[in-house]
Amino acid sequence: MNKEGLEKISYGIYIINTQNSGCIVNTLTRVTNDKIIIAINKENYTNKMLKENKKFNATVLTKNTDMNIIQTFGFTSSKENNKYKNYKIEKDSNNIPYIKENMASLIECEVINEIDLDTHTIFIANVINTQKLSDEEVMTYDYYHKIKKGITPPKAPTYEQKTKGYRCTICGYIYEGKTLPKNFVCPICGAPATVFEKID
Numbered sequence: 611m612n613k614e615g616l617e618k619i620s621y622g623i624y625i626i627n628t629q630n631s632g633c634i635v636n637t638l639t640r641v642t643n644d645k646i647i648i649a650i651n652k653e654n655y656t657n658k659m660l661k662e663n664k665k666f667n668a669t670v671l672t673k674n675t676d677m678n679i680i681q682t683f684g685f686t687s688s689k690e691n692n693k694y695k696n697y698k699i700e701k702d703s704n705n706i707p708y709i710k711e712n713m714a715s716l717i718e719c720e721v722i723n724e725i726d727l728d729t730h731t732i733f734i735a736n737v738i739n740t741q742k743l744s745d746e747e748v749m750t751y752d753y754y755h756k757i758k759k760g761i762t763p764p765k766a767p768t769y770e771q772k773t774k775g776y777r778c779t780i781c782g783y784i785y786e787g788k789t790l791p792k793n794f795v796c797p798i799c800g801a802p803a804t805v806f807e808k809i810d
């Protein structure tokens with residue numbers, strides 16, 4: 611199938627925060643007046659937390675969001691790492707943490723249904739409260755890629771493998787070249803050459 615047409619769909623960028631995890635998503639959509647959906651990869655710890663706790667919040671990233679936040683929340687797992695430890699956090703009305711700085715808004719939600727999509731689960735949620743946090747312009751998926759030069763890891767639903775070379779199995783970064791130097795270090799997550807896998 612030619613998937614080029616799908617690349618014209620636009621998205622925002624969000625952090626989904628649960629009691630014990632947080633991850634970046636682009637697949638948040640408001641589907642009715644007070645309901646949203648998100649698609650979460652089954653291998654993400656946030657998927658397990660959403661199934662167990664049902665409550666979460668989403669923050670809307672602005673163009674000024676520090677790329678380190680996207681690196682931490684989009685390329686590492688809450689299973690091994692307390693992602694909030696280096697950031698100033700606030701708590702929402704359900705006591706769920708969120709980073710306030712450079713976020714445009716906070717959306718508090720409760721899962722009411724799930725749809726199994728093989729690799730991902732779609733969580734359908736009621737919005738129970740929202741708060742505007744700033745008037746800064748929001749970060750779009752396009753802006754993240756074109757201006758911030760960000761990349762999308764394999765667990766994101768929009769991930770497409772296009773190039774040949776070596777892929778970092780930690781964050782998805784692709785080194786384009788026939789041979790990966792032995793002392794190569796991933797420029798995104800700092801992983802060594804030994805964790806790269808060949809792709810073609």
Ligand SMILES: Cc1cc2nc3c(=O)[nH]c(=O)nc-3n(C[C@H](O)[C@H](O)[C@H](O)COP(=O)(O)O)c2cc1C
Pocket residue numbers: 623631632633634635636637638649650651653654655656657680683684685686687688689754761762763765766767
């Ligand atoms: C730009 C961007 C968009 C992403 N979109 C999604 C998404 O929509 N759904 C998803 O499950 N993961 C998405 N991810 C990947 C997760 O954020 C990533 O796998 C994260 O490390 C999961 O963390 P966790 O294990 O703590 O839940 C995205 C990552 C980036 C950088």
